[in-house]
Amino acid sequence: MTLTLAFRNLFHDRVRLAVTLVGILFSIVLVAVQLGLYLGARTMIISMIDRADGDLWIMAYGTKNFEEAQPISAREKYAALATPGVARAIPLVASFTDWRKPTGGSTLVVVIGAEYEDRGLAPWNVVEGDVSGLGARDAVMVDKTYLAELGLKGVGDTAQIGMSRVRVTGLTEGIRSFTVTPYIFTTLTRAKSLLDMPADNITYVLVKLQPGADPVAVRDMLKVKVPDSEVLTRAEFRERSLNHWLFATGAGVALIGGAILGLVVGTVIVAQTLYSSTKDHLNEFATLRALGSSSGYIHRVILAQAGLSAVLGYALGMAIALAIVYLSEHTALPILMTPALAALLLVLTIAMCAISAISAIGKVMRIDPAMVFNR
Amino acid sequence: MIADAPNVVLDARDIVKELGQGAGKVRALKGVSLQLNAGELTLLMGPSGSGKTTLLSILGCILTPTEGTLTIAQEPTAGLGPEGLAALRRRHIGFIFQSYNLFPTLTAEENVRLALDVRGERGSEATVCAQRALQQVGLRHKLKSYPANMSGGEQQRVAVARALAGSPSVMLADEPTAALDSENGVAVMQLLSEIAKDKSRAVLAVTHDPRTIPFANRILRIEDGLIVGEERRAEGVETVHELARNRKRKANA
Numbered sequence: 001m002t003l004t005l006a007f008r009n010l011f012h013d014r015v016r017l018a019v020t021l022v023g024i025l026f027s028i029v030l031v032a033v034q035l036g037l038y039l040g041a042r043t044m045i046i047s048m049i050d051r052a053d054g055d056l057w058i059m060a061y062g063t064k065n066f067e068e069a070q071p072i073s074a075r076e077k078y079a080a081l082a083t084p085g086v087a088r089a090i091p092l093v094a095s096f097t098d099w100r101k102p103t104g105g106s107t108l109v110v111v112i113g114a115e116y117e118d119r120g121l122a123p124w125n126v127v128e129g130d131v132s133g134l135g136a137r138d139a140v141m142v143d144k145t146y147l148a149e150l151g152l153k154g155v156g157d158t159a160q161i162g163m164s165r166v167r168v169t170g171l172t173e174g175i176r177s178f179t180v181t182p183y184i185f186t187t188l189t190r191a192k193s194l195l196d197m198p199a200d201n202i203t204y205v206l207v208k209l210q211p212g213a214d215p216v217a218v219r220d221m222l223k224v225k226v227p228d229s230e231v232l233t234r235a236e237f238r239e240r241s242l243n244h245w246l247f248a249t250g251a252g253v254a255l256i257g258g259a260i261l262g263l264v265v266g267t268v269i270v271a272q273t274l275y276s277s278t279k280d281h282l283n284e285f286a287t288l289r290a291l292g293s294s295s296g297y298i299h300r301v302i303l304a305q306a307g308l309s310a311v312l313g314y315a316l317g318m319a320i321a322l323a324i325v326y327l328s329e330h331t332a333l334p335i336l337m338t339p340a341l342a343a344l345l346l347v348l349t350i351a352m353c354a355i356s357a358i359s360a361i362g363k364v365m366r367i368d369p370a371m372v373f374n375r
Numbered sequence: 376m377i378a379d380a381p382n383v384v385l386d387a388r389d390i391v392k393e394l395g396q397g398a399g400k401v402r403a404l405k406g407v408s409l410q411l412n413a414g415e416l417t418l419l420m421g422p423s424g425s426g427k428t429t430l431l432s433i434l435g436c437i438l439t440p441t442e443g444t445l446t447i448a449q450e451p452t453a454g455l456g457p458e459g460l461a462a463l464r465r466r467h468i469g470f471i472f473q474s475y476n477l478f479p480t481l482t483a484e485e486n487v488r489l490a491l492d493v494r495g496e497r498g499s500e501a502t503v504c505a506q507r508a509l510q511q512v513g514l515r516h517k518l519k520s521y522p523a524n525m526s527g528g529e530q531q532r533v534a535v536a537r538a539l540a541g542s543p544s545v546m547l548a549d550e551p552t553a554a555l556d557s558e559n560g561v562a563v564m565q566l567l568s569e570i571a572k573d574k575s576r577a578v579l580a581v582t583h584d585p586r587t588i589p590f591a592n593r594i595l596r597i598e599d600g601l602i603v604g605e606e607r608r609a610e611g612v613e614t615v616h617e618l619a620r621n622r623k624r625k626a627n628a
């Protein structure tokens with residue numbers, strides 16, 4: 001009966017129910033979008049590091065993230081290869097530069113150069129063309145998301161980087177950067193020439209270890225061999241990039257702050273409506289008490305009311321959040337929804353409603369049961 | 376046990392109750408002692424402000440006395456906290472209120488079942504019990520009606536069924552007929568006197584209404600927080616039927 005009573009109390013006042021649900025819904029959508037953006041941002045920030053087939057990264061001192069690295073000497077590759085436990089050492093180039101659109105004007109891009117037969121860092125999610133197509137003259141690959149921004153229509157279009165012509169030979173889907181700067185994939189040598197890089201300069205050496213080798217131990221040995229550069233494990237580089245973009249820039253703090261704000265606003269709205277509903281039904285709660293119900297029984301009625309609101313609000317909020325996720329899928333800032341995030345949102349919603357019930361329960365506990373009599 | 380000895384189900388001794396605080400403090404009860412016997416309908420009558428509702432609240436374990444002792448069905452109430460008192464109400468007390476206090480969002484049957492649910496009685500047995508109680512008050516045909524769609528008399532009968540369903544030792548009613556017209560008032564009093572015939576149950580009704588007198592086995596008079604008179608009526612119920620018949624005759628004339 002507690003559930004029945006909670007259900008009837010809830011649906012008794014439709015306007016208040018609507019306000020409650022809008023409060024929960026607002027809160028869930030806001031939190032889903034903020035945390036979804038946060039997850040999306042995380043994924044974008046570490047996508048290159050995760051995709052690159054390497055256990056250790058050799059880079060210039062003080063490199064804060066994948067895109068913004070100073071050049072290092074190409075000789076570091078040989079130092080790496082001479083270190084025990086190293087299987088392969090693959091040179092990479094990554095740098096910002098200007099892209100001159102065929103339609104006129106220019107935009108900032110990140111050129112990524114790697115020999116695709118090195119299996120270090122090749123474009124993935126290829127939807128048109130082929131990675132081996134990068135062997136062709138002037139060949140580059142770009143992501144579909146950025147076609148418009150690059151002034152392109154599709155495969156075969158040409159543009160200019162520096163003084164050189166480039167031609168799109170393939171497209172990927174969903175390789176987006178956190179900085180909203182398009183990635184341009186090409187070969188190592190072409191990248192160097194496009195970027196006007198001295199022949200003995202590269203950006204990274206991607207180190208692949210032999211099976212069973214301990215990354216930390218090899219890193220420490222490598223550090224001695226390449227004193228002019230910094231050596232990070234994959235996890236360290238990932239951590240450093242995330243710290244830079246999400247925390248040093250404040251972007252992640254803003255996203256998480258927005259999510260917390262959503263929770264606070266939702267809690268306040270639900271607490272307010274639940275409290276006023278309880279106030280309206282105070283005489284009934286006093287009657288329940290007169291009928292001999294334990295305080296636990298009354299708490300269950302109020303918590304059931306909160307729980308029902310939570311479940312209804314969650315269902316509606318998730319429907320809207322999923323629609324937003326779907327719509328954002330092909331934009332430069334995709335919002336991610338994972339089963340873990342969905343579960344977290346459910347837990348947050350239920351917690352929010354349970355916290356909201358506190359003031360209502362407090363109100364009921366303070367009632368004078370003698371109010372059941374007309375005085 | 377001696378035959379015909381009254382079975383005392385409620386025993387209150389020297390009850391004093393102070394209400395309010397500081398300068399507004401009122402000694403609403405000044406030392407009330409009374410016993411309620413099973414199988415009897417007792418009326419508590421007195422002027423407004425004399426302490427009737429206060430006494431009823433204390434007898435029903437909703438308020439605790441400032442002084443004095445209360446024993447219900449051989450269970451002493453002294454020292455019980457709010458949860459202990461609630462448990463005692465659950466086991467032994469049934470209430471009927473002047474303004475019915477039904478749950479507007481529940482049907483008649485659900486209202487009765489709620490009182491059983493509070494006692495931990497659930498499932499089909501509780502449903503049967505609720506239906507039986509409603510049948511007893513003549514509302515078998517109104518199981519699925521909501522309070523808003525019932526007359527005052529019907530609503531009060533649902534409240535009686537709700538109190539009855541828990542088979543309490545003591546049934547306490549505060550002005551049960553005050554909000555009803557005479558016909559419905561008489562119907563409710565008739566029900567209460569029927570219920571009081573049960574040898575395991577005492578009924579106490581607070582009232583202003585002289586029309587309720589014929590139904591009583593016993594009348595207690597309270598004034599200014601003290602019991603000032605007690606009166607026994609032997610053949611109460613017969614008088615009731617007579618009265619009702621007389622009134623019908625009058626109405627038809």
Ligand SMILES: Nc1ncnc2c1ncn2[C@@H]1O[C@H](COP(=O)(O)OP(=O)(O)OP(=O)(O)O)[C@@H](O)[C@H]1O
Nearest residue numbers: 375394395401403422423424425426427428429430
């Ligand atoms: N909460 C309270 N605080 C202070 N005084 C109170 C309080 N409740 C009741 N009283 C006083 O206690 C006395 C008894 O009140 P009670 O409600 O028991 O009277 P009653 O006999 O039921 O009256 P009525 O016939 O009008 O219902 C009255 O003088 C009343 O003013």
Ligand SMILES: [Mg+2]
Nearest residue numbers: 374375427428
């Ligand atoms: Mg009163």
